[in-house]
Amino acid sequence: MARAAGFWIAKLVLIEKHYCKMIVRIIAAAMAVSSTFCIAHAQQKTDSLTYPQESRHLSNMKQLTFGGDNAEAYWSFDNKFLSFQSNNPAWGLQCDQIFYMPADGSAAGQKPQMVSNGKGRTTCSYYMPDGKHILYASTFEGGDACPQEPSKEHGSYIWMLYPDFDIYVADLKGNITQKLTNEPGYDAEATLSPKGDKIVFTSLRSGDPELYTMNIDGSDVKQITDDLGYDGGAFFSPDGKQIIFRASRPKTDAEVEKYKKLLSENKVEPLAMELFICDADGSNLRQITHLGGANWAPYMTPDGKKVLFSTNHHSKRGFPFNIFCINVDGTGLEQITFDNMFDSFPMFSPDGKKLVFGSNRNNGGTRDTNVFVADWNN
Secondary structure (H helix, E strand, C coil): CCCCHHHHHHHHHHCCHHHHHHHHHHHHHHCCCCHHHHHHCCCCCHHHHCCHHHHHCEEEEEECCCCCEEEEEEECCCCCEEEEEECCHHHCCCCCEEEEEECCCCCCCCCCEECCCCCCCEEEEEECCCCCEEEEEECHHHCCCCCCCCCEECCEECEECCCCCEEEEEECCCCEEEECCCCCCCEEEEEECCCCCEEEEEECCCCCCEEEEEECCCCCCEECCCCCCCEEEEEECCCCCEEEEEECCCCCHHHHHHHHHHHCCCEECCCCEEEEEEECCCCCCEECCCCCCEEEEEEECCCCCEEEEEECCCCCCCCCEEEEEEECCCCCCEECCCCCCEEEEEEECCCCCEEEEEECCCCCCCCCEEEEEEEECC
């Protein structure tokens, strides 16, 4: 989101020395399977994509993309399509751009339709209620080139809040039809209410990355969080009455000082995040998780009683990231996915029958992150 903050944590994870051990193991097992082979076998047996422990909730899994980093795949309101961001070099991309594709896997392995204009960096796309337009954030008004990527500093990981990010709406052919934000600084990470009436997004307009809501035409902007720390990756509950999100909360003097220094440079260090929930107007705010580590990409189950999210709280070396489920009161933690490196960005289809997510599974020992869809079993 943004290229989600947690996603950049995962990219740090992938370059750690421990990843080399995984590469050796996968290469030995897969006999150096190439990406070309993967594309040629897009219609492979779904059993090969699912770990045995995942059969409790996931079945009939399909891989929809092959190569590059493909993330934040979100459903159209009619359950038929997915918008997502990709930097697949095979498509001539230098940094993330926005695409859409059929959710049924009928176009798996093919280059999909690009929705963004190919300039700057993009993030966080989402279908509009009419199914004919897609919302996304882009830096293109700040320049055609990809802005500098985040980097490690002083042994940690830093993520950029690019100040040129604004939120736009484009039709399915890539024509921008509306600009929804026009404030100085970072505006991104926008998602829609299942009711189709409201957008929630993250903005730096107050000087701290907070959550805001607005109507789908950009009117009636309201700030709904105000605690010090990064608030982002927000989604509405199925009934549109609540908002769930990830947040950092620096507490000690040293943590606050470091946070503010980085923020003055449009940077955050997204290594410690927990999940929070509030009413759609910002009231009744409460913390759901107290797990430690990075907990992010939350999305509620169709009944609104539980939350799926990505976390590395169970990891000794910062990885893997897997998808877990927890009750909205913070009880009943359950692991859902079991990849050895990265599973994240879970989202249920509007009808509640399917789950889409991003994963490093079946990538032939590369660092590729791809989009997968599976039937969801309660």
